Amino acid sequence: MKIRSDILRTYQSIHTWTGITTGLLLFIAFFAGALTMFKSPITHWAVPENHVLPAISVGQYNELVQQATAQYETASNGFTLHFAPHQSPMHHSPMTWYEQGGGRGLSIDSHLRQASFNEEGELVSVANQQNVLGDLIDQLHRTAGIPGKAGHEDIGVLVLGVASALYFIALVSGVIFLLPTLVKSFFSLRQKKGANRFWLDTHNLIGITSLPFHLLIAWTVVVFAFHDMLYGGLSLIYGDEPMFERNGGSKQVYSVAELPPVERYFEAVGNMVDGYDIVSLTFADLATPRARLSIEVAGDGKLQRAAETDIIAMHPFTLDVTYSTLSIPENGAFGPLVKSFFALHFGNFANDTGRWIYFLLGMMGAILFYTGNLLWLEKRRKKQAKQSRSVTIMAKLTIGVCLGSVLGVATSILASKWLYLMGVDINLGYINVYYGVFIASLGFAFWQGAAKSAIALQALIAAFCLGVPLTTLINALFSHNTHWHVAGGTLLVDVMALVFAWIFFAAARKTRQRAYQGEPDSIWFIPSKVHATPGDSVQPKTI
Amino acid sequence: MARLSAEEKIQPHWWTKSLAGAVLGLTFAFAVVGIFAWYGPGGIQAPNKVQFNMWMISPVWLLILSFSFLFRTGMRAVLILGTANLIAWATFLLLRYTL
Numbered sequence: 001m002k003i004r005s006d007i008l009r010t011y012q013s014i015h016t017w018t019g020i021t022t023g024l025l026l027f028i029a030f031f032a033g034a035l036t037m038f039k040s041p042i043t044h045w046a047v048p049e050n051h052v053l054p055a056i057s058v059g060q061y062n063e064l065v066q067q068a069t070a071q072y073e074t075a076s077n078g079f080t081l082h083f084a085p086h087q088s089p090m091h092h093s094p095m096t097w098y099e100q101g102g103g104r105g106l107s108i109d110s111h112l113r114q115a116s117f118n119e120e121g122e123l124v125s126v127a128n129q130q131n132v133l134g135d136l137i138d139q140l141h142r143t144a145g146i147p148g149k150a151g152h153e154d155i156g157v158l159v160l161g162v163a164s165a166l167y168f169i170a171l172v173s174g175v176i177f178l179l180p181t182l183v184k185s186f187f188s189l190r191q192k193k194g195a196n197r198f199w200l201d202t203h204n205l206i207g208i209t210s211l212p213f214h215l216l217i218a219w220t221v222v223v224f225a226f227h228d229m230l231y232g233g234l235s236l237i238y239g240d241e242p243m244f245e246r247n248g249g250s251k252q253v254y255s256v257a258e259l260p261p262v263e264r265y266f267e268a269v270g271n272m273v274d275g276y277d278i279v280s281l282t283f284a285d286l287a288t289p290r291a292r293l294s295i296e297v298a299g300d301g302k303l304q305r306a307a308e309t310d311i312i313a314m315h316p317f318t319l320d321v322t323y324s325t326l327s328i329p330e331n332g333a334f335g336p337l338v339k340s341f342f343a344l345h346f347g348n349f350a351n352d353t354g355r356w357i358y359f360l361l362g363m364m365g366a367i368l369f370y371t372g373n374l375l376w377l378e379k380r381r382k383k384q385a386k387q388s389r390s391v392t393i394m395a396k397l398t399i400g401v402c403l404g405s406v407l408g409v410a411t412s413i414l415a416s417k418w419l420y421l422m423g424v425d426i427n428l429g430y431i432n433v434y435y436g437v438f439i440a441s442l443g444f445a446f447w448q449g450a451a452k453s454a455i456a457l458q459a460l461i462a463a464f465c466l467g468v469p470l471t472t473l474i475n476a477l478f479s480h481n482t483h484w485h486v487a488g489g490t491l492l493v494d495v496m497a498l499v500f501a502w503i504f505f506a507a508a509r510k511t512r513q514r515a516y517q518g519e520p521d522s523i524w525f526i527p528s529k530v531h532a533t534p535g536d537s538v539q540p541k542t543i
Numbered sequence: 544m545a546r547l548s549a550e551e552k553i554q555p556h557w558w559t560k561s562l563a564g565a566v567l568g569l570t571f572a573f574a575v576v577g578i579f580a581w582y583g584p585g586g587i588q589a590p591n592k593v594q595f596n597m598w599m600i601s602p603v604w605l606l607i608l609s610f611s612f613l614f615r616t617g618m619r620a621v622l623i624l625g626t627a628n629l630i631a632w633a634t635f636l637l638l639r640y641t642l
Contacts, residue, residue, distance in 0.1 A: 004547070007553060010613075165601075223598055230601070231597055234573075234593065238593070241588075243593045244593065245590075331590055332590035333589070334590065334592045
């Protein structure tokens with residue numbers, strides 16, 4: 001396809017600038033986003049077994065609620081019931097409620113009390129600080145780790161919203177200036193024509209094959225970040241027309257003892273829709289006129305509105321439905337349509353297969369941004385040993401930020417079981433470990449340069465990933481004096497950590513080879529002491 | 544393809560084109576979505592349509608912004624996008640106050 005050369009040049013500049021300004025942020029967001037597909041197993045891996053209480057049958061829940069609310073004042077106003085087999089590893093027990101914290105949004109110092117029946121049918125209960133490892137990874141995904149709030153919005157979310165608008169432009173411009181050579185070099189992955197070619201082919205192959213995914217992610221992130229402002233603008237267009245209907249439910253005050261048996265909620269959901277299981281029932285403000293029940297339902301292979309479920313809101317005593325995200329006639333044609341945008345971002349519509357595909361797409365996205373930065377660096381480097389300031393700084397940032405965030409997450413996950421043994425505040429521990437490692441990695445990259453730190457950080461990532469299954473093994477061998485037992489559901493985490501350890505070990509070796517045996521006129525070259533004498537002829541390879 | 548003279552080629556004009564695309568692109572997107580909101584399928588009161596409308600603003604906006612750099616000069620970007628805005632908003636207001 002022929003495109004005028006001035007258009008190509010224009011869009012090449014746009015692609016370069018939008019790419020280089022957003023690549024580092026998007027790398028963190030995509031890498032962490034890929035991990036959020038498995039945030040339940042990861043949290044499950046981290047949480048001690050003795051924080052979990054036994055599952056019970058559906059018929060036992062009514063008795064559990066009555067006994068627990070009678071015994072615990074804190075439960076009588078609101079609590080959540082979790083139903084097997086959907087009991088999320090983040091709240092494992094049949095019944096949970098907050099003794100401190102809770103509510104909307106991420107809270108790192110929430111204390112959760114859990115209740116169940118033991119084998120003798122007696123009420124058992126434990127209270128723990130809620131482990132939010134999965135939610136912290138999710139927070140990293142949504143904010144790229146940028147802390148702080150502006151009003152009720154996370155600053156990081158707004159920054160990623162702007163970055164995503166630029167990313168959308170980067171996608172369009174990338175496609176435009178790739179079009180002339182697309183047919184010729186699409187599926188070629190030229191390894192023998194020098195590193196530069198290989199990175200370029202990888203970048204283009206990933207970018208074009210996952211283009212629909214990337215366009216969708218860019219669009220949804222802009223909406224997630226700026227929906228309040230867009231609704232604000234729309235309110236001018238709507239004028240006096242109300243944008244949202246208000247459903248006033250019953251204002252009568254009931255008592256917990258009047259709650260209908262849980263089977264009634266199963267019936268109510270069954271009457272509304274087919275093919276959904278109840279994951280949880282969350283009751284709130286039960287003793288007030290604002291009593292609410294929020295039901296999470298999971299459909300097999302259905303497009304869902306929340307990260308892993310659909311939501312039904314109903315009055316807990318009258319069972320009047322006030323809101324739902326189900327694809328039912330009440331939600332018209334637009335409800336399911338809008339829901340599909342959310343579901344396509346969350347990747348929740350094809351069970352584990354979908355999760356794996358989204359995991360790979362997310363990781364490929366991270367590689368897309370990483371290779372994009374490498375291409376920028378390769379393009380600007382000169383055929384000389386001393387590289388320009390902008391190139392060396394960008395190289396250090398690329399290594400420090402990208403590998404630093406990966407190392408930070410790997411260390412946080414690995415630290416989990418050891419932090420529990422030390423008895424520290426677990427969630428604060430995760431945050432301190434992540435930011436400590438991230439900042440140290442960035443500092444190390446600036447101190448030692450891109451070439452050395454790339455080798456060291458990749459080797460450390462490999463070692464810490466290897467530490468995850470080793471920790472599991474140690475716990476399995478000495479489980480009589482620790483909190484953990486090997487559980488089938490978390491074996492996935494160990495296996496994946498092992499795979500990542502192998503990938504980063506291989507990458508560290510390759511980087512090391514290039515540093516000592518590759519082209520000397522490169523930011524990745526480390527002159528060895530023997531060869532560094534002036535006049536010594538180290539033949540540069542021609543690209 | 545005949546060689547283009549310097550004036551016929553795309554001029555950079557990054558600031559004017561970016562601003563025109565960002566601001567006028569957004570106002571145009573609101574006008575188009577406004578017409579769709581009131582007179583598109585289901586009318587203004589279709590359930591959950593407000594969410595769909597909100598979702599549609601950003602893709603229209605971002606596509607206009609992305610292609611704003613095809614204008615030969617920054618001034619042309621302002622003029623053409625400005626005219627498109629006038630037409631879209633005039634249509635919206637005309638429909639709103641006559642229908």
